[in-house]
Amino acid sequence: MSASEKDEAVTEDATVEQVHAAEPEHPDPVPGTEPDPAEAGSAAELREQIEETRSELGDTVEALSHKLDVKARAKEGIDERKQQAKDGVQHAKEVVSETATKAQAAIGDAAASVQSKASTAASDAQESAAQVASGAQDTAGAATASAQARAQQAGQAVEEHKVPVTTIAAVAGVLMLVVLWRRSR
Numbered sequence: 001m002s003a004s005e006k007d008e009a010v011t012e013d014a015t016v017e018q019v020h021a022a023e024p025e026h027p028d029p030v031p032g033t034e035p036d037p038a039e040a041g042s043a044a045e046l047r048e049q050i051e052e053t054r055s056e057l058g059d060t061v062e063a064l065s066h067k068l069d070v071k072a073r074a075k076e077g078i079d080e081r082k083q084q085a086k087d088g089v090q091h092a093k094e095v096v097s098e099t100a101t102k103a104q105a106a107i108g109d110a111a112a113s114v115q116s117k118a119s120t121a122a123s124d125a126q127e128s129a130a131q132v133a134s135g136a137q138d139t140a141g142a143a144t145a146s147a148q149a150r151a152q153q154a155g156q157a158v159e160e161h162k163v164p165v166t167t168i169a170a171v172a173g174v175l176m177l178v179v180l181w182r183r184s185r
Helices: 003-022 037-068 070-161 165-184
Strands: none
Touching: 037 070, 070 165
8 A cells, every 4th residue: 555545544534533523412401401492303403414424424434445345355256256157167067968968869869760761671671572572483483384385395396396306405405594594583
């Protein structure tokens, strides 16, 4: 504290003491004497004003004391910032928790969607496989019938034309190859 600040503080303290010292003491009225009603009213008003002034002065002194108490004000500031930090941390926790909940819900929805799509794809694949197998059986049956018909035709042709046995064996081999080839498809 500089010398001028000390002088001001002393002057303020002296001013407060001077105000208290300058106030007249109000002696109790002497018994048997009645005060003048006009003076009693003004004295009561003065007392009321003095009391009000004392109250205001007390508030002012208290405010100045608080302003000059740097340590207490710094502590209040620190406490306030601590509370703000706590509030910020709490808010961050709430945001993280809310985000995690939303993420879990989104993951659950995505998993259900993937599972549904996988089930549908598996069902479609089974249907396609059944259709392909049915088609393959139909084709194999048709190929077998066709091969049998050709074999019969070849047999009739052999009887009619007396084709050599090697030709018949060659035709039968080709027919067997065709049947096997169609079955493998």
